[in-house]
Amino acid sequence: GQNIDQPTEMTATEGAIVQINCTYQTSGFNGLFWYQQHAGEAPTFLSYNVLDGLEEKGRFSSFLSRSKGYSYLLLKELQMKDSASYLCAVMDSNYQLIWGAGTKLIIKP
Amino acid sequence: IAGITQAPTSQILAAGRRMTLRCTQDMRHNAMYWYRQDLGLGLRLIHYSNTAGTTGKGEVPDGYSVSRANTDDFPLTLASAVPSQTSVYFCASSDGGAGEQFFGPGTRLTVL
Numbered sequence: 001g002q003n004i005d006q007p008t009e010m011t012a013t014e015g016a017i018v019q020i021n022c023t024y025q026t027s028g029f030n031g032l033f034w035y036q037q038h039a040g041e042a043p044t045f046l047s048y049n050v051l052d053g054l055e056e057k058g059r060f061s062s063f064l065s066r067s068k069g070y071s072y073l074l075l076k077e078l079q080m081k082d083s084a085s086y087l088c089a090v091m092d093s094n095y096q097l098i099w100g101a102g103t104k105l106i107i108k109p
Numbered sequence: 110i111a112g113i114t115q116a117p118t119s120q121i122l123a124a125g126r127r128m129t130l131r132c133t134q135d136m137r138h139n140a141m142y143w144y145r146q147d148l149g150l151g152l153r154l155i156h157y158s159n160t161a162g163t164t165g166k167g168e169v170p171d172g173y174s175v176s177r178a179n180t181d182d183f184p185l186t187l188a189s190a191v192p193s194q195t196s197v198y199f200c201a202s203s204d205g206g207a208g209e210q211f212f213g214p215g216t217r218l219t220v221l
Binding site for chain 1: 153
């Protein structure tokens, strides 16, 4: 079956760095997405990886290893506004997104 | 309007009633999607449409139907609502293929 695993909840301190991991098993692979979702709001796109390696976009970076079925989202210089859920999603062979349950990130002052 | 809109924002519905959730996008995206989001679970695809005039079933289609008469609109209908359909419903659109999906603000539906 298809499966996306990510931690349920993480806590970090303002100004610090946090890494959110995602492992996946899917039928086919057409890329991995990270979305941010604030409580009560819609998910918004953060990053897309289809090749192995690190993609950097400001304070956020995303890494992919296709051979290991593994990705992580790295958030630097954490701000209180980064408190949100972070959703990992894999696009399968039918170009449908398979979603993880999300990681709730709590930022403490 | 800009992006995707959904209506209503929230709704409380008696079991057995019929309900249509509306979704409109103005980005001229070919593909549109309906998801439900439940606590502790990932977003689950209900139905999708790759282009106007075509629709397909997702992971959890039972009890729901959709239509795609034109590019902009993608309504989701619950023919006879049941309490297990209590959820937050998100509509999304994309250019198709591996393009990112853009989400509407969601509809919070409670079926009693």
